[in-house]
Amino acid sequence: MSDRTPFYGASQQFPLTRWSVVEAARSPNPEQRQRALETLISAYWKPVYKYIRLHWNKDGEQAKDLTQDFFARVLEKRLLDRFDPARARLRTYLRLCVDGVVMNTDKSAQRLKRGGDVTLVSLDFETAEGELQHLPIAAAGGPEELFAREFARSLFAHAVAELRTRCEQEFKTLHFQIFELYDIDGGAKELTYDDVARRFGIKATDVTNYLAFARREFRQRVLDELRKMTATEEEFRQEAQSLLGVKIS
Amino acid sequence: MTWIDDATLERLRRAADSPSLEGTRYTLIGKLGQGGMGGVYRVEDRQLERHVAMKVISVPDAEGELSRRLLQEARIIARLEHPGIVPIHDTGTLSDGRPYYAMKLVEGQRLDEYVSGVTTVSDRLRLFLRICDPVAFAHARGVLHRDLKPANIMVGPFGEVLVMDWGLSRMLFPANKPEPQPDQNALQSTDSSAPTQHGTLLGTPGYMAPEQQTGQPVDARADIYSLGAVLEFLLTRMNPGSVPRALAAIQKQSMATNPDQRYQTVKELAKDVEHFLDGLPVRAYPEGPLRRAWRWILRNRAWLLLLLIYVVVRALLIYFRPR
Numbered sequence: 272m273s274d275r276t277p278f279y280g281a282s283q284q285f286p287l288t289r290w291s292v293v294e295a296a297r298s299p300n301p302e303q304r305q306r307a308l309e310t311l312i313s314a315y316w317k318p319v320y321k322y323i324r325l326h327w328n329k330d331g332e333q334a335k336d337l338t339q340d341f342f343a344r345v346l347e348k349r350l351l352d353r354f355d356p357a358r359a360r361l362r363t364y365l366r367l368c369v370d371g372v373v374m375n376t377d378k379s380a381q382r383l384k385r386g387g388d389v390t391l392v393s394l395d396f397e398t399a400e401g402e403l404q405h406l407p408i409a410a411a412g413g414p415e416e417l418f419a420r421e422f423a424r425s426l427f428a429h430a431v432a433e434l435r436t437r438c439e440q441e442f443k444t445l446h447f448q449i450f451e452l453y454d455i456d457g458g459a460k461e462l463t464y465d466d467v468a469r470r471f472g473i474k475a476t477d478v479t480n481y482l483a484f485a486r487r488e489f490r491q492r493v494l495d496e497l498r499k500m501t502a503t504e505e506e507f508r509q510e511a512q513s514l515l516g517v518k519i520s
Numbered sequence: 521m522t523w524i525d526d527a528t529l530e531r532l533r534r535a536a537d538s539p540s541l542e543g544t545r546y547t548l549i550g551k552l553g554q555g556g557m558g559g560v561y562r563v564e565d566r567q568l569e570r571h572v573a574m575k576v577i578s579v580p581d582a583e584g585e586l587s588r589r590l591l592q593e594a595r596i597i598a599r600l601e602h603p604g605i606v607p608i609h610d611t612g613t614l615s616d617g618r619p620y621y622a623m624k625l626v627e628g629q630r631l632d633e634y635v636s637g638v639t640t641v642s643d644r645l646r647l648f649l650r651i652c653d654p655v656a657f658a659h660a661r662g663v664l665h666r667d668l669k670p671a672n673i674m675v676g677p678f679g680e681v682l683v684m685d686w687g688l689s690r691m692l693f694p695a696n697k698p699e700p701q702p703d704q705n706a707l708q709s710t711d712s713s714a715p716t717q718h719g720t721l722l723g724t725p726g727y728m729a730p731e732q733q734t735g736q737p738v739d740a741r742a743d744i745y746s747l748g749a750v751l752e753f754l755l756t757r758m759n760p761g762s763v764p765r766a767l768a769a770i771q772k773q774s775m776a777t778n779p780d781q782r783y784q785t786v787k788e789l790a791k792d793v794e795h796f797l798d799g800l801p802v803r804a805y806p807e808g809p810l811r812r813a814w815r816w817i818l819r820n821r822a823w824l825l826l827l828l829i830y831v832v833v834r835a836l837l838i839y840f841r842p843r
Contacts, residue, residue: 420526420529423529423533424524424529427524427529427532430536431524431532450535453535454528454531454532454534454535455524455528455531457527457528457531479547480542483541483542484542486535486536486538486540487540487615489532489535489536490535490536490537491616504583508579511579512578514533515533515537515579
């Protein structure tokens, strides 16, 4: 989780409220650009790393270097300046940029050890590598699907962490505990609202209200994070639709 | 941080997507489907102790455009009180800011699932006529559906047909104008005195009229094209050789590229289908005198047979009459 990375804290201190990373990256203000990159990295470094590991079949060390290399290029080459929201979603654009970085590296076979020599940011690759062990190979799917799923995983992890923090700050830990029980641990399958009410010593109506609060806040955090990662309202809507598109069982 | 596996990812998607129903009379039961702009949920109305369907905008709507569309859809459906159109119960805004409307919960099968159990051409045509009925009613009330297709047609447990998903529908004339009589030709609204709706690229390829696909003005004849495509769907699931020419001609005329060459009203289309079912000549398939005579013979074969028997018996009686 990105709370182990230094930049995510910075992003929280200077939130890009209502600013997409694309707008911020084009800002003449270097601080604004730096924050844009930090926000981008916080959401995308795990998807990029896992994508390189799984889709490009690179080993852990190569994937680490290529991930660092990729974000270094985003900064140096100002790749976000070239992004055209009319032609693709930001997520797709970034994935294609990752493909470009990996292919160029493969072609030259003399990759500048940009990522290896200069560490742009400190990323918790061990955790990301550990998470890969949980991924079923069969579920990897096509490159776009793989990248989208890992992006969703990263974004949801951020939103859960933010929800937990907010609930703790506002003394609503019970709200989060019920959310965790139902929606993270999957307790909804076995537990009724009455069961949960008995467990926490509250009324069943409180369970539904607390859960509704937590879900609403979680949704808002997901959408806030997503808004930063999209350039236009249309792209935001499309991404929200694909991110929240629930499979009908 | 807890590892989010694929199952948790799906649960979190569901959590973020689920409507906030606190403060309403509804309790969430589950999700029924997902459309372009909203999800449809099964909810319990606690006051009336019944299950209803609730449509909720599921994507962000900062500019309020989708909310306006949802309200417009609800108002259009509310205007169409017909047994073949799902009634609206309630509209409002949830505590998470998302607008919704509640409607009757339809328990049944989509036409594309139901049709495999309907084996004869005549039964399928009767089913088709029940689809035409609410569409003709909507046209008479000045409403175009614009997205007619098998997936938007439900068949209930007693064979009742319901035309669903009026999300792309448009009014041909405003609600505060006097409504024309139900038997009045809905296409009068395409006269120069009445506005036609400029089509958009919304719709379903294969069921969308050419003028709708190209963003041209559309009128009731765009829905007639879609009904023709639904008829084609019903017929092509049969043995290809078993579709009579007259019926194929009806379907072809419904789907003519030029709207002027189509049936001009749903009523005309339905009448031709009824004529076909009754063994009468259909407008879409002009016949020569011989063919017409043969059809007349076939249609009156019982009477003709009786007449023939009478004539033969009479002739035999005369022949064998004792002299």
